[in-house]
Every structure is written in C-alpha cells, then in structure tokens.
Amino acid sequence: MKKICFILAFSGLYSFCRSQVPVSKEPRHHNILENGHIRLLDVHIPPGDTTQIHIHSTPSIFVILTNKVKVGSQVISEEKRARLNPADDENIWFEGFYKQPRIHRVWNSDISEYHVMDIELTNTKFIAIDSPIRQKAFTLLFDEDPVRAYRLSLANVLKIPITERKADILVIRLTDSKNNIHINGKSLLKMGDYIYIPSGKPFEIINGEDGKDEFGFFELK
DSSP: OHHHHHHHHHHHHHHHHHHOEEGGGSTTEEEEEEOSSOEEEEEEEOTTOBOOOEEEOSOEEEEESOTTSOEEEEEEEOOOOOOSOTTOBTTEEEEOOOSOOEEEEEEEOSSSOEEEEEEEOOOOSOOOOOOOOOOTTEEEEEEOSSEEEEEEEEESSEEEEEOOOSSEEEEEEOOOOSOOEEETTEEEOSTTOEEEEOTTOOEEEEEOSSSEEEEEEEEEO
C-alpha cells in the first residue's frame, strides 16, 4: 500500500513538474518580437480561461493594457518582496526575478479579455545611456539596471522631436482612441501597437488630432 501511494505521489509530482513551462512557451503568451535585446510577449487570456503553470525568471517589464479586468493568480513559488519602485503605476512595473523566479498560473474571471505585454529583458551586457529625458510629456517611472521607463502622455495636437539616444527604444500604445499617432512615420492606431527604434536614430512623435493618448516608453540598456 505504501509503495502504491509513493508511486502515485511521485507520478503526480512528475506530472506537475512537467506542466511548468517557461513563460515564453505558455500558449497564451505570443512572442511577437525577439531580437537579442528583448523578447516581447503579447498576452491574451479570454474570459473564463486559465494559463498553464509557467515560470518567470528573466527580468521583465509588465504592461497591463486592460487593468480593470478581474483576474486571479495561483502562485506556486515566488520571491517575497516589496514594491521597489514607488513611482510604478498600476499598469507598468518592473520585476527582476534576481533571487527567485515566479511560478504561477493566471485566470480571467471577467467577461472581457485580459490583455498584457510581458517584456522580457534578455540582454545582459548593459551599457551606459543618456541622462533621463526631461520633457513635459515624459514621466519617469523607474530606472533599473536593464531599463529606464517613462509614461508618455500626448495631449491635443503635439509634435515631439527627440535627438538620437544611446539606448534602443521600445514604445507601446496604452490607450484606444480615434487618434492616429505617428512615430518615425509608423502609425500606432490601437492599444498594444508598438515600435522598436534602434539606438542612434533620431525620432519624432506626432499626435495629429485633439485628445489625449498615453504610451509606455522604454530605454533599453
């Protein structure tokens, strides 16, 4: 009897361990950009759905695009920590996973889709970058070893030219509106649209219509 219980317990543990996957392999986390500097995962969890148990172990930025959706999480293991960045807001934050990975699964108990961007910072050869951008439209959120993050707010008709930066830049649209935002000629029409700008390239942000739109703006070290 004890032998049977041991076999069943071992079998359950083996099955549980096998069910854990790196977050980049979890089916609802869609890899839409990987370039040696970042791995950009576009996450869609439909109403009533649950992810597989997955592992976060790479320093990451989390951008919650639908932050009013009711979700839950079963945490198997994670580092005990406090929020390190008081400037973080409710839908953009950084986690290093330096001491311990997070192993969990997430479910959506709402009637709307849960949409998140998980930006894994895969580069480990950090560089010294320029001083923070000091323009009215930019709010500095955090400045970590792999990344510096801002919230970029565009109000009404606005054009922002920015000289070339030492860091690669990732910009993600946070809001849905009728405004057609152009960055270096690329249209960012809806929430979750993004543009990646390599270092050394000047760029221009144009909001050609009235209204307010917001973006996550990330300088990658």
